[in-house]
Amino acid sequence: MNAIALVDGNNFYASCEQSINPSLKNKPLVILSNNDGCIIARSAEARTLKIRMGEPYFKIKKRLNKLGVIVLSSNYSLYGDMSKRLMNILKKHCEKIEIYSIDEAFISIHRPHNKDLFPWARKLRTLIYQNLGLTITIGIAENKLRAKLANKLAKRINYSAGIFDLGIANNKNSYLKEINVENIWGIGNQTSQWLRSKGIKNARELKDMNQHELKKKLGVVGQRIQLELKGYQCLPIEEKKNQKKEIRVSRSFSQPITKLDDLKHALAIYTIRASEKMRAQNLKASVVTIFARTSHYSNFNYQKSAYKKLIEATNNTNIILKIVIELSKEIYHPDYKLAKAGVLMQDLSDYNYIQKSIINYPSDDKSERENKLMQTIDSLNNKFRNEVITWGIAKKKQSWSMNRKLLSGTSITNIEKIPTIII
DNA sequence: TCTGGGGTCCTAGGACCC
DNA sequence: TCTGGGGTCCTAGGACCC
Numbered sequence: 184m185n186a187i188a189l190v191d192g193n194n195f196y197a198s199c200e201q202s203i204n205p206s207l208k209n210k211p212l213v214i215l216s217n218n219d220g221c222i223i224a225r226s227a228e229a230r231t232l233k234i235r236m237g238e239p240y241f242k243i244k245k246r247l248n249k250l251g252v253i254v255l256s257s258n259y260s261l262y263g264d265m266s267k268r269l270m271n272i273l274k275k276h277c278e279k280i281e282i283y284s285i286d287e288a289f290i291s292i293h294r295p296h297n298k299d300l301f302p303w304a305r306k307l308r309t310l311i312y313q314n315l316g317l318t319i320t321i322g323i324a325e326n327k328l329r330a331k332l333a334n335k336l337a338k339r340i341n342y343s344a345g346i347f348d349l350g351i352a353n354n355k356n357s358y359l360k361e362i363n364v365e366n367i368w369g370i371g372n373q374t375s376q377w378l379r380s381k382g383i384k385n386a387r388e389l390k391d392m393n394q395h396e397l398k399k400k401l402g403v404v405g406q407r408i409q410l411e412l413k414g415y416q417c418l419p420i421e422e423k424k425n426q427k428k429e430i431r432v433s434r435s436f437s438q439p440i441t442k443l444d445d446l447k448h449a450l451a452i453y454t455i456r457a458s459e460k461m462r463a464q465n466l467k468a469s470v471v472t473i474f475a476r477t478s479h480y481s482n483f484n485y486q487k488s489a490y491k492k493l494i495e496a497t498n499n500t501n502i503i504l505k506i507v508i509e510l511s512k513e514i515y516h517p518d519y520k521l522a523k524a525g526v527l528m529q530d531l532s533d534y535n536y537i538q539k540s541i542i543n544y545p546s547d548d549k550s551e552r553e554n555k556l557m558q559t560i561d562s563l564n565n566k567f568r569n570e571v572i573t574w575g576i577a578k579k580k581q582s583w584s585m586n587r588k589l590l591s592g593t594s595i596t597n598i599e600k601i602p603t604i605i606i
Numbered sequence: 607t608c609t610g611g612g613g614t615c616c617t618a619g620g621a622c623c624c
Numbered sequence: 625t626c627t628g629g630g631g632t633c634c635t636a637g638g639a640c641c642c
Contacts, residue, residue, distance in 0.1 A: 240626080242627080285624075287624075371622045372622090427631085428632075429630090
């Protein structure tokens with residue numbers, strides 16, 4: 184009989200920073216979202232100071248200062264690299280693994296005759312700590328949803344030492360009762376409010392709730408959650424990541440923009456990045472969508488998107504740039520202060536799958552040359568990092584670019600100050 | 607005045623996740 | 625003054641077909 188384990192990195196972003204800079208260890212530390220907007224990670228010490236997740240930075244800046252909390256902008260290339268190392272170690276010690284997020288993985292593992300998976304889990308924890316300086320929590324149960332709950336319980340129970348096995352626990356119902364509905368995987372704000380209004384407060388009560396009522400309101404999604412709570416396996420471990428269905432690059436501006444030129448400029452930069460991502464995953468898009476909007480917090484709401492279907496799917500930056508620049512006029516409005524914009528590459532397909540158009544047949548020579556050019560640009564950028572080569576428009580002066588004032592300088596992934604060549 | 611039924615595909619939007 | 629980014633899945637409703 185196989186068991187499912189959920190492994191996750193504790194305070195992952197904060198721990199990554201502490202791992203490469205030991206002077207941050209045992210100190211209250213928080214990591215900010217893009218644009219230094221809000222708190223997205225906290226070290227254990229920062230948690231005990233009651234600093235809340237998602238809190239806007241500007242609102243608590245003074246308080247953080249007074250408390251001596253160290254504040255850092257997020258450094259995703261660092262976290263991505265640490266994540267890769269973490270997953271590689273996990274892979275070596277399990278039968279099946281699904282990498283679920285940057286700091287989480289589901290593992291399928293054979294439960295031995297004596298049912299005891301603690302030795303395995305303890306070994307894994309030690310190994311990760313020795314190799315990466317990161318602490319992980321392991322929750323074990325019969326299926327993915329219960330493994331998630333077990334992981335929560337492992338964090339909550341003091342004597343658990345970061346490991347909890349709900350699969351062999353004696354009084355499972357009393358453990359389920361410990362978990363509030365809003366903390367169940369798949370139950371968000373809307374749903375938990377509805378459940379609470381029905382008097383359903385915790386995982387135990389959701390498990391035993393009337394199934395027809397649940398199905399009627401939440402459809403198959405709710406049904407699956409209930410079945411998994413009961414111990415059935417509805418959600419499989421997905422080893423092979425499904426091909427991406429959409430690639431999106433969007434950012435909030437540090438200052439709102441009002442000029443069409445600025446909007447075009449921002450969208451162009453996002454397009455370059457999105458095309459690069461597609462090529463890295465060997466994908467091409469046949470729908471390109473762009474959008475812009477005012478701030479959620481503004482009284483003057485405006486949001487508009489525009490898209491174009493392509494006759495022939497592509498990942499060629501030049502072609503997509505032209506489309507995006509053209510479309511940007513459609514979403515621009517001079518009367519609104521735009522706070523955010525983005526590009527989406529949709530209807531993605533495998534690059535090698537060829538469906539040539541009969542109408543717009545480009546000469547093979549030309550597309551062949553263009554492909555080589557993209558490949559060359561990507562490989563130079565990969566080798567030297569940091570946009571050694573990019574499009575001229577990306578280097579125009581910007582007044583609105585993302586704030587990252589507090590970026591950790593040390594990085595194990597980035598060579599700074601490479602000369603830039605503009606072509 | 608009366609005017610079918612059943613199926614598929616697409617899209618927008620909601621809800622959720624980390 | 626300042627409130628992240630990038631994803632997925634599901635459903636309802638419209639358009640269209642025979």
